[in-house]
Amino acid sequence: MIAKTQKKKNNLKQGMLNNVMRQFDNAADIIDLNPNIRKILEVTNNELVVHFPVRMDNGEVEVFTGYRVQHNNSLGPYKGGLRYHPTVDIDAARALAMWMTWKTSLARLPYGGAKGGIQLDPKKYSQAELERITRRFTYALGDNIGPELDIPAPDVNTNAQTMAWILDTYMSTKSPTERSTNMHVVTGKPIGAGGSEGRDRATGYGVFLTIKFWAEQKKVDLKDKKFIVQGFGNVGYWASHFLEKEGAILTAVQDASGSIYNENGISAEQLWAYSEANNRNINGFSGANSLENGDFFGLDCDIIVPAALGNQITAKNAKKIKAYLIAEGANGPTDVEAEEILLKKGVDIIPDILCNSGGVIGSYFEWLQNRNGEIWQLDEVMAKLEKKLKESFTSVVDTAKNRNVDMRTAAFIIAIERLEQAYVQRGIFP
Missing domain, CATH: 3.40.50.10860 (Leucine Dehydrogenase, chain A, domain 1)
Structure with a gap:
């Protein structure tokens, strides 16, 4: 049993590296990336x-x-x-x-x-x-x-x-x-130790915002849309918090302790309070019934927010997915084979490097404040975050349309082209 668990962990880690390299190669091939710069970025x-x-x-x-x-x-x-x-x-x-x-x-x-x-x-x-x-x-x-x-x-x-x-x-x-x-050696600090207002919710808020932007683009009303969340840490909780404010309904949550489901809705606030009091575990929450872990991704819902670890959505469970939108709150939650299946099914995927970038953007704001000796108010931080994410989202959507590619490939193209431009302009030492 121990050997089997270890093998699963090894496959997960190797799969993540394989996924990111395949995603990079795909975008690099499309833009015909300079081969010398490609060697550096690999x-x-x-x-x-x-x-x-x-x-x-x-x-x-x-x-x-x-x-x-x-x-x-x-x-x-x-x-x-x-x-x-x-x-x-x-x-x-x-x-x-x-x-x-x-x-x-x-x-x-x-x-x-x-x-x-x-x-x-x-x-x-x-x-x-x-x-x-x-x-x-x-x-x-x-x-x-x-x-x-x-x-x-x-x-x-x-x-x-x-x-x-x-x-x-x-x-x-x-x-x-x-x-x-040296205050800005780390970000995500407590407010009293030089942290920034809003940094605690920045990643989850970013996940919510990208879903909101997607809904506006597709002319979809989020009210009464059912969503499920894998992982109920900071990202999962805050994404749920803001989606609920839009009228969306959280129907299922999964974490390391198990899976819970309530078709009539789970209160994110109540679940968060329960989780905080129970060592960050959701198992046993009275506002929902327990669910087999293997049934989680196949639930009848509109939106899935994977906000836990990498390689959670695979070719095996992608076929069961009924949702039409996946918003990647985690890093690398969808493997390459699963993504191919989902795209063929018409499922939209907001890629991790866009969807969960609210965290690093919030970190940048904290770093700037520490560096410049400034203190920004919460509403200022959230407004700047929304503006920054809107620019990124619009750029990805436009590139996807112009290149006739999916959103992940478009996001990678934008990111890689910016790096290529930096190397071309600066040259390579010596």
Whole structure:
């Protein structure tokens, strides 16, 4: 059983890297990408693997493995999240770092792409242990991160508190005169530690906005439309929160603890309160019935929001999907074979590098505020985020129409062409 589970995890990670490379190759072929630039973008710039010891609450020492992959920085500092999950390894980090490069380029941000994390299940450790693990990981990364070099942010199983620990540890290694200029070494921090209003909801709000833009384009009223969400962390919750405000109905949710369903609707607010009180698990929520995990994606609904891990929608379950829109809140949730099936069925897919880019855009706003000594109000942040995402969405839709391609390919074309232009104009050293 253990060997079978490990094999599944390995396939998931290898599949993510394979998916992102196939997506890249497809777009690169269409635009006839300069072969020399293609060689550069196919590989990562830097890959860091660190092993570090941490003392547990019981006095014993455990050795952890952490990763940070920096894919490309031709447009600016590396940018990307840190996740704490058993599936984290070098291949997963490579795939996620590449997606970040395309995401920041598509959003026209002055960033490159990076990703990383620690291979662990955070639910097995106390808060005090997680703090020590995070601080020791930050120390191990050393000067490989920095406010003008590589800026981490929250991702799966990390949050504002995690970023505050990283910030404090990083700043403690700097001289007193340097500390005030290093606040933007991480984004997604608590408000009191230099964080930005709205950063907590930015990714989920972005998912909602892209669905809203899609609905406006298709002349679809979101009122009474049924949607299901896989993953009920920050992204899944906030996407649900804003969709409910539009009158859409959340009918099913799935997370690591199981799946729940109520055809009459599940209150996102009530489910979030229950999840927070139950170690971020939805299983047992009284406002819905339990559901077999294998039946989740085949439910009768209009919209699916996969907001958990990669490779969740596969050729096996894509055939069961009845929804006509998939909004990718997670990174790489749909594999290439599944996407081919869905597109043939007429299902629209808002690709991850567009759909969940609200998070990195929100991070950019936080980084700017820290850098310039400014504090923006929530309504200003949300308005700027909506404007930025609208520009990206419109650009993707127009490119898809002009090139006669799907939205993902269009998004990749825009991202890659911006990077190609930077290399052509700047040249390659020496």
